Amino acid sequence: MMCGSCSNENAFKNIFIAYQRRLRGDIDFTLEEKISCLMNQPPGCPKLSILSFLNGFHGRTLGSLSTTHSKYIHKIDVPSFDWPVAHFPQYKYPLDEHERENSDEDNKCLEEVEDLVVQYEKKGAPVAGIIVEPIQSEGGDNEASNYFFQGLQKIAKKYNAYFLIDEVQTGGGPTGKFWCHEYFNLETPPDVVTFSKKMQLGGYFHSSEMTPRQPFRVFNTWMGDPGKLIVLESIIRIIKEQKLLDNVVTTGHRLKSGLLQLENEFPHLINSTRGRGTFLAINATNEKLRDDILKRLKAKGVQSGGCGAQTIRLRPALIFQEHHADIFLDIFRQVLKQS
Incomplete structure (x- = not known):
């Protein structure tokens, strides 16, 4: 991909494709699906949603903008999807002096996430994916505990949603690990990880289960910038050699x-x-x-x-x-x- 926004956009597409295939099974699309999608109607265009967090930032293009909730200037006048927005933990500092309050904050936010997933299932727009930054950057450098991220992943698995970690800001080493989510001791790797910035080009990687079965479903003109991959290879080599x-x-x-x-x-x-x-x-x-x-x-x-x-x-x-x-x-x- 070319940038962080289109990395998240296409990751959303990949999530929706995988979610629907899991429901449909490995069978061909129906004629009704093929025709209805051209008119932006179900069943070809299903009513699905992505859950995101207040103060999160995931891009300025239309789909990613529906998951961006940091500053009004990014969003005002632009139509958005009716997708759920949960509160991200807001901690008291120093952390070691407020362990009980911050633990309560984690649990309150996780309860809200699960409530929203249930609500959107009932209203006919099931949550196909949850997107979160390891550290909310544009929204105020808000951090959360390993416990919070582990809980998010458990909720995603419980309700058959895909867990997307947006490492556009944090990927490439600035937190001391190549990917910030390596700190979280997750039960399994995230389903999807998006990146850009320090990585020289946009992109994402995902579990093998999410690979689309047909060609051209995730595609763009240049498929990122192949020249930047050569630069990235050198950067990764230097990161390793110079520790x-x-x-x-x-x-x-x-x-x-x-x-x-x-x-x-x-x-x-x-x-x-x-x-x-x-x-x-x-x-x-x-x-x-x-x-x-x-x-x-x-x-x-x-x-x-x-x-x-x-x-x-x-x-x-x-x-x-x-x-x-x-x-x-x-x-x-x-x-x-x-x-």
């Missing part, structure tokens, strides 16, 4: 420890350090302060970014090392002293 994932873990620990120290120094300005590897974030106490901090960082030569309502997110390259983390933390401290 860059180990570097991300080491540097990430230094960076996260430094952010936590700054939290202690400036509790009236920043809080809620979170993330994995160097894929980290911290909250300012309000949006105006966050934007001011970003401007001051940029004036001192640090390109950072915001996400969600008041979050500062860090996205250093895989070659970012501990001494680079020290330079950043020193500049960040200077900015906070001025704020």
